[in-house]
Amino acid sequence: MLLEPFLNVSNGPDAIAFYEAAFGAEIVFLIPPETGSTIARMKIAGESFWLADESPEHQNPSPETLKGTTVRLVLTVDDPDAVFERAVAAGATVFWPMEDQHYGWRIGRVIDPFGHHWEIGKPLKR
Amino acid sequence: MLLEPFLNVSNGPDAIAFYEAAFGAEIVFLIPPETGSTIARMKIAGESFWLADESPEHQNPSPETLKGTTVRLVLTVDDPDAVFERAVAAGATVFWPMEDQHYGWRIGRVIDPFGHHWEIGKPLKR
Numbered sequence: 001m002l003l004e005p006f007l008n009v010s011n012g013p014d015a016i017a018f019y020e021a022a023f024g025a026e027i028v029f030l031i032p033p034e035t036g037s038t039i040a041r042m043k044i045a046g047e048s049f050w051l052a053d054e055s056p057e058h059q060n061p062s063p064e065t066l067k068g069t070t071v072r073l074v075l076t077v078d079d080p081d082a083v084f085e086r087a088v089a090a091g092a093t094v095f096w097p098m099e100d101q102h103y104g105w106r107i108g109r110v111i112d113p114f115g116h117h118w119e120i121g122k123p124l125k126r
Numbered sequence: 127m128l129l130e131p132f133l134n135v136s137n138g139p140d141a142i143a144f145y146e147a148a149f150g151a152e153i154v155f156l157i158p159p160e161t162g163s164t165i166a167r168m169k170i171a172g173e174s175f176w177l178a179d180e181s182p183e184h185q186n187p188s189p190e191t192l193k194g195t196t197v198r199l200v201l202t203v204d205d206p207d208a209v210f211e212r213a214v215a216a217g218a219t220v221f222w223p224m225e226d227q228h229y230g231w232r233i234g235r236v237i238d239p240f241g242h243h244w245e246i247g248k249p250l251k252r
Binding site for chain 1: 127128129130131132133134170171172173174175176182185186187188189191192193194195196197198199200201202203204221241242243245
């Protein structure tokens, strides 16, 4: 059993480059842009996700097209501050800064250049 | 490291009941609706995801609100036909029927009652 999110993006090759720079993601499967539509499966430290060029005609719209996003991505990591800073340095926008929250997480949220939202955090020790 | 999708839904309690019936999902963490806003972390055979009542004012809109969805969920399972049929029996709508595809997967796609899209499949042996 595997449950993987599949992100629609406005520009597959640029999105791949961003996720490589922001999260150290690596390509594990690629249908390259020369085919007419980029599809990639990428891994971040063993956790995988898919992305592809949007195709609104197949009900695969990007966040830019819908002007929002219906599913966000939660990255639980040992050092959320470092992951957050690297994502921002690579071009993500801060939506919530990294902070300790009353519900027991240190967490922040960024919006990537393709409109996808990433929450980056870890549970706080009690 | 953990990468989990977080689904915005129009009705948290109903969505929990649907994912239990459709996919055999189990609640592993719950902030109940009595608090004013349902948040749940659920597991399907060890793979986890989150859901919460939508809050468009915090840029967490549901697929109903955006009239589409920007991230779909890919379930890779041993018996996609059975999982697909169970989801449809629980109230999902067939978007693509379950079929062997030229790219080497047996896969189908359903839309759940909250507007999220699930691709259910497995790689075909070559």
